[in-house]
Amino acid sequence: MSHSLTTCTFCGVGCGIYLETTGNEITGTYPSMSHPANQGRICVRGWHVHEVASSPDRLLSPLIRKNGDLVPVGWDEAYDTIASRLTKIRDNHGPDSIGFINSARCANEDGYILQKFARTVIGTNNVDQGTSLYRTNSVEVLREMIGVPAATNSISTLHDSKVIILNEIDVGQQLPTIGGIILRSKLGGTKLIVVGARRHRIAEHADIFLHIRPGTEAFLYAAMAKVIVDRGIMDLAFIRSHCEGYEDFLHNIRSFDLLLAARRCDVSPSLIEEAAVQFAGLKPGTLLYSTGAEARGKEHLHAMVNLVLLTGNLGKHGSGIMPLAEHNNLQGGCDMGVLPRYLPGYADVNDPSVRKGFSRRWNVNVPETKGLETANMLCETGGLRALWLDRHNPVVSATYCDAGAALDRMEFVVLQNLFLTRTAEYADVVLPTAAYGEEAVTFTSTERRIQAAVKTVEPPSGLKSAWEQVEEVAKRMGAKWGFRSSEDVMAEVASVVPAYSGVTIDNLTREYGRQWPCTKERPLGTPDLFADGEKVHPFRFEPMSPAFPEEPDRVEFPFLLWFGHSLYYWHQNALVQHSETLKREYGILLLDYPEGFVEMNPDDARSLNVRDGEKVRLVVLEGQSAATVRVTAEVRRGVVYVPYFLEDVAHRLRGNAGPVEGRTVHVRIEKAV
Secondary structure: OEEEEEEOOOOOOOOEEEEEEEOOEEEEEEEOOOOOOOOOOOOHHHHOHHHOOOOOOOOOOOEEEEOOEEEEOOHHHHHHHHHHHHHHHHHHHOHHHEEEEEOOOOOHHHHHHHHHHHHHHHOOOOEEEOOHHHHHHHHHHHHHHOOOOOOOOOHHHHHHOOEEEEEOOOHHHHOHHHHHHHHHHHHOOOEEEEEEOEOOHHHHOOOEEEEOOOOOHHHHHHHHHHHHHHHOOOOHHHHHHHEEOHHHHHHHHHOOOHHHHHHHHOOOHHHHHHHHHHHHHOOOEEEEEEHHHHOOOHHHHHHHHHHHHHOOOOOOOOOEEEEEOOOOOHHHHHHOOOOOOEEOOOEEOOOHHHHHHHHHHHOOOOOOOOOOOHHHHHHOOOOOOEEEEEOOOHHHHOOOOOHHHHHHHOOEEEEEEOOOOHHHHHOOEEEEEOOOOOOOEEEEOOOOEEEEEOOOOOOOOOOEOHHHHHHHHHHHOOOOOOOOOHHHHHHHHHHHOHHHOOOOHHHHOOOOOEEOOOOOOOOOOOOOOOOOOOOOOOEEOOOOOOOOOOOOOOOOOOEEEEEEOOOOHHHHOOOHHHOHHHHHHHOHHHHHOOOOOEEEOHHHHHHOOOOOOOEEEEEEOOEEEEEEEEEOOOEOOOEEEEEOOOHHHHHHHHOOOOOOOOOEEEEEEEEOO
């Protein structure tokens, strides 16, 4: 029996764990007591992460569709088929007829090699992550306003925050390790302010719970800024020495109507004032937000970053802004350039000098054509003819469109995955990949921590990492890369991504990885950004419009229907569904609601004479859909929450205008007869 220190790959926290192996089998896990992110604690997923690799449902050989059915074939046939089909489509229809989407669960090596293949072998910038609907706004806003599209501080510094704002995420469910840190910080005296439309477990422990209407965060944070400005408790010294755009921001925020914002959010103005005073007065403070806020547009993010700048909560230990990545390598995928606009290291592909530098490094011209994001690849008709999917399952997750119909229109679809997903029904070639513990790769967590996931057992015969499979196809299409290991890939990453320039596989296996920027001048990494006053550009305020859009008439459609994606992700999660323990732990609700559910407040249910477990009709102008009701006080009155995995509900209600995940739409609820 042996034990190997590695990183958990279930979520973005990046907990340190030990894998226990006996022979060539992973038999157990237990937490690292000294890892700075989890400090001896892991959640139920971490305890059972090893079960996925031993699932009897794993694919062990490649599949090719022949006469309508997926049949097992040899590896050479699979690679040759992909290479020949992609070459033909590229040559006949152009490079931009092919797209590439990977999952935020893919390793850094997978992301880097996939985007390099797309840009240098195929010749397209059509490369993105499946989470782009939730992530793109965050990358853009943080890059523009503070210069770095990532968390500014470390998870461990939450213990030293005097006040924490937690925005729209149930960390107790999604990121339990961080949830535990927040609760222990509160017990130590930290003030906890929770903002959100759900009354989850962490909200119950908050000092102030701002139980807002869905989608009104921008109004709330602008109202808090209004209070801070009116009371004169902003950090003027920080603003004058570090920021630009303050005067324009100030001009607009002074015209902001606090009482109108409170009515729009349906929150007491006195609570808003109290929260604003605490966040401005208790230093240092941290604001944490989830992809739930990112999906609702840039204004929400602008308002949050403005609040952090207004209070001077950047560059100090225990302060900052943290986008919480719920997938394990959302941050790393962005760093590696799995973005249509950005090359590795967030180098803008629209900049000719940037393209020239990468073209010289890669010895091939980088395309300048604007790349498509995931939603465009899956929603546009007559555009793409081929699509490569690395562990992304859009048939389930892309509720903003009919992904199955889009894939059915494609001439050729490649899918890499551990298991047969619903997306595999539309694939022409399926490549099974090595599992966790069977490959040596790296991941970058939500706190910018680059860590190595070690290889503890040999994969079943023939299985390789996803990046190695891409290279096999690239080789058949004329590429001569010569990557033999993760170390080779990360060495090239270090040569093109300045923030990774000091990274080596050797130093990632010591001292729990490195937080970027990790450079030759700063080889130990950077736990807190801007702590030494270093920044490339001034931080920038973004003006907020003092005008409020008119609320639609809610007489005919009195309920707000909210499509969420921060909860219940486990229902369609391929990994959880292939661990017997985790399927049992996370599948309890599905025993009562096997077809899924929409959630309604008990008062609303009584007014409609609807009982838990009964069917209702959700009616909008564009259509209607039936669903089972789960009655719960976690949801506000007047709100119906639809977990994102009910893609059929989303499709039936989408119509031409279409409710999009993370946004709200007005509906009428009728009891089904």
